[in-house]
Amino acid sequence: MGTISGVQANVSLFRDTYRKMTALGEAIKGQDFRMQIEGYPDLQYLIQTTTTPPLKREVVETVGPFGVKSVQQGRFMNELEMQISFKEVISGAAYQALRDWVKNKKYLEVTLDLVSESNQSPVDVHNWVLDDCWIELDGADLSVEDAVVVKPAGTLHGNYFPE
Numbered sequence: 001m002g003t004i005s006g007v008q009a010n011v012s013l014f015r016d017t018y019r020k021m022t023a024l025g026e027a028i029k030g031q032d033f034r035m036q037i038e039g040y041p042d043l044q045y046l047i048q049t050t051t052t053p054p055l056k057r058e059v060v061e062t063v064g065p066f067g068v069k070s071v072q073q074g075r076f077m078n079e080l081e082m083q084i085s086f087k088e089v090i091s092g093a094a095y096q097a098l099r100d101w102v103k104n105k106k107y108l109e110v111t112l113d114l115v116s117e118s119n120q121s122p123v124d125v126h127n128w129v130l131d132d133c134w135i136e137l138d139g140a141d142l143s144v145e146d147a148v149v150v151k152p153a154g155t156l157h158g159n160y161f162p163e
Contacts, residue, residue, distance in 0.1 A: 004091045004130045005049070025061065026118055028116055028126065033115070034112075034113045034115050035047045035110065035111070035113075036110070036111045038108065038110075038111075043094070043097055046083065046086045046087045048085045049083070049084065049085045049153075050083065052082075052128065053082060053112075053160040054080055054160075056077050058074035059072075059074060060073070066161050078159045079157070079158075079159060082155070082156050083154075086098070086153070088150040088151070095152060098154075106133075106134065107134055108133040108158075109130070109131060110132070110135065111128070114126035116160050131160075132158055134158070137153075
C-alpha cells in the first residue's frame with residue numbers, strides 16, 4: 001500500500017482562516033443591487049439583471065529593437081456597454097419606457113448601487129453613476145410551450161467616470 005509522506009492535519013489553520021474571512025464582514029451578493037434611472041422611479045423594480053461598469057485603461061504597446069514589446073497603461077476608457085434585462089408586467093411599464101427611450105433618442109442618468117439587507121445605504125465603492133446612457137433593445141423570447149416571464153433585454157451604452 002502506497003503512502004504519501006510528510007502529510008499532517010492542520011484543522012486550526014482552517015479554523016483561523018475561517019475566522020479571518022468571516023471577520024471581514026458579510027459578502028455582497030449579485031442579487032443585492034438597485035439600479036435607478038432618473039425620471040423612472042418604478043422601473044428599478046423591473047430591472048432583473050445587469051453588470052457593473054468596466055474599469056480599464058487602453059493598452060499602449062511599443063515595439064523596440066529585435067521585436068521586443070513593452071506595454072503600458074494609456075487613457076482611461078470611460079465608454080461602457082452593459083447588458084441589462086427587465087421584467088415586463090401586464091400594464092406594459094417596461095416596454096413603454098424602453099420604446100420612449102429608443103424612439104425619442106433619450107439620454108439617461110443611471111445610478112447603480114450594491115446594497116444588502118444588512119446595509120441598505122450603498123458604500124461609496126459600491127455606487128456607480130453612469131452619464132448620458134442610451135439603450136439598444138433586443139427582441140424578447142416568447143413561447144407557447146414554456147411558462148416564462150417576458151424579459152426585454154439589451155445593451156446599455158454610456159459613460160462612467162470613477163470618483
